[in-house]
Amino acid sequence: QPQVFDTIIIGAGAAGLMCAGVAAMRGRRVLVLDHAQNVGEKIRISGGGRCNFTNLFAKPENFVSQNPRFCISALNRFTQHDFIKMVQDAGIAYHEREHGQLFCDNSATDIIDMLVKRCTTSGAHLQLHTAITGVEKLDSGFRVETDRGIFAGTSLVIATGGYSIPKIGATGFGHALAKRFGLRVVPTRAGLTPLTFEGELLNRIKDLSGIAVEARIRSNKADFTEALLFTHRGLSGPAILQISSYWNEGDTLRIDLAPGQDAFDVLITAKHATPKQDVATAVATLLPKRLAKLLVDEAGGPGRLCETGDKTLKRVADIINDWRVTPSGSEGYRTAEVTVGGVDTRDLSSKTLETKTVPGLYFIGEVVDVTGELGGFNFQWAWSSGFAAGQYV
Ligand code: FAD
Structure with a gap:
């Protein structure tokens, strides 16, 4: 018998952790699965270890997408100032660098700890080191098979990021899954490289x-x-x-x-x-x-x-x-900070990040065809899209 949750999130990175915290705080039973040994590996190595977690001047023009307007809704509903407030409430020391970039004073792990704490205090389960072996759509919800158990969820959120830095666990899982469910995927290439x-x-x-x-x-x-x-x-x-x-x-x-x-x-x-x-x-x-x-x-x-x-x-x-x-x-994905392209926004709701054709299936973060410029914008997209989906799953 599968273990049953309201929401299963695949990918315990920036967007997945954000979404998990928001959904669990709404009382949803949330499971986050990731194949990596640790959560948020990209957060940990970001910004030279200090994580450029957002940008004071973030606006839709800082994002590349086939549909430049798609990001507006999510960015408006969870802004850089909302994330800064979370950082301040968590007592994390940070500073501003040129062009409005905000970095942790101490370490990027401050951000990871904050996100994980929000998940665990609100009851979300994190299960790492778990290989996903199958995803199936059921009449009501989804069945996710892994090498460490079978799980069922009413909704499924794909937060597996882009192809950049395969060495630390990046895969094309989300893009392949999107195609399998009949969604369009904008051709991908290395960005910020x-x-x-x-x-x-x-x-x-x-x-x-x-x-x-x-x-x-x-x-x-x-x-x-x-x-x-x-x-x-x-x-x-x-x-x-x-x-x-x-x-x-x-x-x-x-x-x-x-x-x-x-x-x-x-x-x-x-x-x-x-x-x-x-x-x-x-x-x-x-x-x-x-x-x-x-x-x-x-x-x-x-x-x-x-x-x-x-x-x-x-x-x-x-x-x-x-x-x-x-x-x-x-130089390609080996050194690229992001992946340009991804799940085609025409197939997603800009308000909830849910797919239009597969009810209950959501895509958030870098796997979506929304790519930030250099300067903390990619994390802001992860926070904003994770928040948007977290409110609806
Ligand atoms: P990720 O954070 O990449 O999380 C995806 C998660 O999914 C990972 O935990 C991964 O293990 C998991 N996963 C992947 N495939 C599978 C699978 N098949 N099965 C199970 N789990 C899977 N952006 C900024 O805004 N500021 C910065 O300072 C910054 N610095 C960066 C520095 C580097 C070196 C790099 C590579 C990127 C940097 N970025 C920065 C970009 C930023 O890290 C990403 O855009 C952001 O992490 C995307 O969030 P995400 O949650 O969508 O994906």
Whole structure:
């Protein structure tokens, strides 16, 4: 005989734990199942161990989805301020960093402990180290078979996250289950991940590995000004991680390596003031020396300013203010912070996160086609969607 619950949640990560606490506080009998040894492994490693748990300025525009409006309802009903209040009530010390990002002062485990405490004090059962071997729809509810027992629940919540970092237990379980129940899944790809180059371009920039500059990066869909880091495989840093979630194979990026400065103006002024100076030296007033040299070489390697025509200087300036590069790929799920794409929001209620075609089946968190930008937005989506479902299951 299966053990019977009102709600079974698969995935004891950010969204699953949030949902479990909310549902159990409503008096629902809740079971959370996870194949991992520990709950909330991604919370634990997030934000360099300090968990960037939300963002003061979170708004729907910070999320990527085929339907950018889908996230509005859940984000409105459980906002960043609601989560901050939970953190404050739990006595967790935190601080604000740039762009409104909030981090724990001590450790990300403070957040895990808070979520687990909310679950256990309200009577939710957490069962870890449990492999799910089968999920079936019954006339009323669901039957979940595992290597540690059979369970039945009136509702079933899938909170198994995305593909990122398979090493700590990420799987495509939720996506596969969605397909099996006839739901559409928006094709997935790695997001918030470094971008890589190949061939000639990689050969040229490899030597710049370690150099960081403030840059403005644009694609046809997004525009970020943040730090950019050259690596031995391509480009990284917050500006690149951000744009990677909007980047599709073949897309060219436009990079302004001296945002807010008109490089042509700087070069013409230098030409008049110090005509004997090398172009590369003049560019090095804007950028690190090695990067300056690479960009000047890309423009044909002109020598002294006085010997260089304005047209060539314009070419150099264009490379500085509008460098165009086409990455060959990304570093993929191995290092990605999120998975872009997922369960198609057309098949879900934006209010409850319940599927439209399978009553009682819910999808929350990263498994859904809602992806946050860098800065605490992905956790906010996990909290908001977990809360929304938790109120209805
Ligand atoms: P998860 O938290 O990934 O939880 C999914 C759970 O499901 C896991 O416990 C997993 O073990 C379980 N599971 C998976 N497959 C199965 C299966 N087949 N059977 C049983 N259980 C299964 N976001 C931020 O907002 N701020 C940050 O600072 C931040 N830092 C990050 C740093 C790193 C290195 C990474 C990888 C991500 C970071 N993120 C951050 C993103 C954030 O961690 C995720 O978006 C968030 O955890 C998603 O929550 P979730 O509950 O949907 O999924």
